[in-house]
Amino acid sequence: MIDERTGASALPERGRPADEVLAEIRALRAQDRPTHGGRLFAYVYDPAVPGLDELAASAYAASAHVNGLDPTAFPSLLAMENALVGAAAGLLGGGPGSTAPGVVGSVTSGGTESLILAVKAARDAHPEIAEPRLVVPASGHAAFAKAAHYLRVALDVVPVSPDTLRPDPAAMAAAIRPETVLVACSAPSYAHGVLDPVAEIAAAAAEAGVRCHVDACFGGWTLPYLRRLGASVPPFDFTVPGVTSISVDLHKYAYAPKGVSVLLHRDPALRAPQYFAYADWPGYTMVNPTIASTRSGGPIAAAYATLRHLGDDGYLRLAEATRDAVAGLADAVRAVDGLRLMAEPESTVVCFTSTDPGLDLFVLVDELTARGWHTQPQLAYAGLPPSVHLTVTAAVAPRVAEFGPDLADAVAATRAAGPVTLPADLLALAGTLTPETLTPELVGGLAAGLGLAGGKGAPQRMATVNTLLDAAPPALRERLLVEFVSLLQRPAG
Ligand SMILES: Cc1ncc(COP(=O)(O)O)c(C=O)c1O
Numbered sequence: 400m401i402d403e404r405t406g407a408s409a410l411p412e413r414g415r416p417a418d419e420v421l422a423e424i425r426a427l428r429a430q431d432r433p434t435h436g437g438r439l440f441a442y443v444y445d446p447a448v449p450g451l452d453e454l455a456a457s458a459y460a461a462s463a464h465v466n467g468l469d470p471t472a473f474p475s476l477l478a479m480e481n482a483l484v485g486a487a488a489g490l491l492g493g494g495p496g497s498t499a500p501g502v503v504g505s506v507t508s509g510g511t512e513s514l515i516l517a518v519k520a521a522r523d524a525h526p527e528i529a530e531p532r533l534v535v536p537a538s539g540h541a542a543f544a545k546a547a548h549y550l551r552v553a554l555d556v557v558p559v560s561p562d563t564l565r566p567d568p569a570a571m572a573a574a575i576r577p578e579t580v581l582v583a584c585s586a587p588s589y590a591h592g593v594l595d596p597v598a599e600i601a602a603a604a605a606e607a608g609v610r611c612h613v614d615a616c617f618g619g620w621t622l623p624y625l626r627r628l629g630a631s632v633p634p635f636d637f638t639v640p641g642v643t644s645i646s647v648d649l650h651k652y653a654y655a656p657k658g659v660s661v662l663l664h665r666d667p668a669l670r671a672p673q674y675f676a677y678a679d680w681p682g683y684t685m686v687n688p689t690i691a692s693t694r695s696g697g698p699i700a701a702a703y704a705t706l707r708h709l710g711d712d713g714y715l716r717l718a719e720a721t722r723d724a725v726a727g728l729a730d731a732v733r734a735v736d737g738l739r740l741m742a743e744p745e746s747t748v749v750c751f752t753s754t755d756p757g758l759d760l761f762v763l764v765d766e767l768t769a770r771g772w773h774t775q776p777q778l779a780y781a782g783l784p785p786s787v788h789l790t791v792t793a794a795v796a797p798r799v800a801e802f803g804p805d806l807a808d809a810v811a812a813t814r815a816a817g818p819v820t821l822p823a824d825l826l827a828l829a830g831t832l833t834p835e836t837l838t839p840e841l842v843g844g845l846a847a848g849l850g851l852a853g854g855k856g857a858p859q860r861m862a863t864v865n866t867l868l869d870a871a872p873p874a875l876r877e878r879l880l881v882e883f884v885s886l887l888q889r890p891a892g
Contacts, residue, residue, distance in 0.1 A: 408891055432773050437794035441775035446654040446717050447794035451708065455656050458704035465696030467506075468687075476696045479703040480506045486706055487647050487661040490623050491615065492636035499637035503670050504663040505688040506699055510616035511542040512690055513646035513662040514583075516673050517612045518546040520644070520664070521581035523672035524610070531580040536566035536595060537781055538588040540614055552580070561782050564591045564742050568599030575607045582607075585614045586622065586635035590777055590788060591741050592748025594622075594635055601641030610643040610669070616660060618746045619647030624718030625746065632745075643669050650698075652747065652792070654717070655705040658698030720796040721747050727799035728789060731806050738810070741786050749789040750777075758810065759818035760785050761862040761869070766809035766816075768859070772802065776861070778869045778876065785869055819866040822848065829867055834878040842882040851883055 407423065415423075434443045462476065470477035484504035488494040493502030507513045522531045532553040535543045539556075547554040555574045557566045566584070575582060582604040584595035597613055604611035613635055615622070626632040636645060642665070649659040664670040670688075678684040685692060709717070728749045732738050737755030753760045764776045764787060775788040821829070825848045832841065843852065849867065850858040858864075868876050 437798040439773040440789035445794035455701040459697040459701040462696030462700035467694030492638040501666040510648045513660040514542040515546040520673035521610045532578045534574045535583045572603035583612045587618045587746040592746045597635040605641030613645045616648040620652040649702045655702035659702040717793040720793040724795040731803035752784045752786040761865040763813040765860045766812045770805045819862045
């Protein structure tokens with residue numbers, strides 16, 4: 400039998416029967432946070448629609464071995480990709496009958512890939528710019544920084560106001576330089592769920608003759624439905640002049656299984672530099688719109704099946720349930736003395752902070768976890784306090800009434816426990832750390848002190864780890880977490 404924490408060698412001497420292998424996977428999966436049940440507020444998107452998982456899994460299986468590498472060999476995939484792109488374009492102000500009838504796009508593996516490709520297309524449209532630059536608000540997703548890093552594009556980060564959590568459009572405009580190839584903004588941001596002033600930012604970009612990407616990876620599939628339900632959602636899509644590309648993740652609020660995002664461009668000329676083509680070798684001429692070359696048809700078929708099954712009316716219903724869940728959760732937060740919403744919810748995020756030093760957010764996160772609610776702590780950053788993030792999906796709606804009492808109970812326990820105080824030896828060690836001086840021995844000592852060592856994964860209570868990270872500057876956070884994660888990523892023995 401396998402060790403349920405570490406798994407087994409993936410290559411046994413003799414092959415194992417199918418039912419045994421599946422039992423092993425189920426045993427491993429039992430350690431995971433619950434992907435269904437409406438109590439996990441990050442990582443997963445659950446509409447709680449009966450039968451949807453089974454449908455998506457069947458569709459996935461039907462196309463898992465089809466290869467998106469060559470759309471002429473597998474027209475089924477091409478058809479489904481085009482259908483997904485068309486649906487996304489239609490939802491986001493493009494397509495036939497709109498003011499942006501020429502919208503085209505690609506299906507990518509996720510939001511990060513969509514953003515990397517948006518940056519690549521913008522960069523490669525300007526081969527004459529030797530040192531290209533990207534303007535992004537501080538609240539922009541970390542994937543923009545990853546894109547900049549991978550593509551050697553310099554990043555100009557514009558601060559966001561601690562009150563509105565948005566960048567000042569004038570500051571965005573002022574950050575545009577002759578070398579700027581792309582200006583980016585979010586609709587909405589992941590961390591706080593607020594929409595950037597897209598119209599003003601896109602106008603400034605257009606005035607400077609620079610592309611403008613709207614990262615709607617997170618909320619692009621929900622905002623149009625929330626608007627139809629009466630919410631006042633400012634224009635953020637291709638109806639806004641100057642918006643040249645938009646990303647929207649189908650594996651988020653389109654509720655498709657993981658591995659699908661759509662990157663849209665206003666017209667084919669804008670998309671052209673996204674492609675990579677190579678004929679200078681003896682094999683097949685490679686033509687790729689995306690980073691991966693071989694691409695499984697599984698995620699595409701699963702997303703296609705999900706959209707077809709849920710339909711426009713289904714997404715409207717799911718958005719309504721989500722909207723009501725957001726309102727209920729926000730009320731529960733408002734009812735607690737010492738907690739403050741970071742922003743009034745305008746999409747599907749509830750994000751709050753503590754205004755009371757006696758109410759330690761990181762302890763509260765652990766107390767909520769102990770009560771079966773899995774929230775996401777966010778560390779202090781550039782004048783913004785630490786906060787707790789809740790990504791709300793339709794599956795949360797039936798659970799909302801249980802949240803308020805559990806939150807109140809968790810708050811009482813948090814106050815009783817008092818704030819985290821780091822052990823003196825850990826504090827002393829942490830005080831001497833810089834990213835440059837971090838050695839494997841130091842990291843090993845820290846990991847042991849924090850209960851992260853021993854190959855057993857993360858400890859149940861993370862408040863001490865989060866407090867330490869919160870006290871560290873971003874560069875040290877990055878180094879520490881890389882080291883901690885690399886301690887976890889070891890082959891099974
Ligand atoms: C606004 C936004 N952009 C980009 C991403 C990156 O998406 P992925 O994790 O699919 O790569 C996310 C993920 O949460 C997001 O919220």
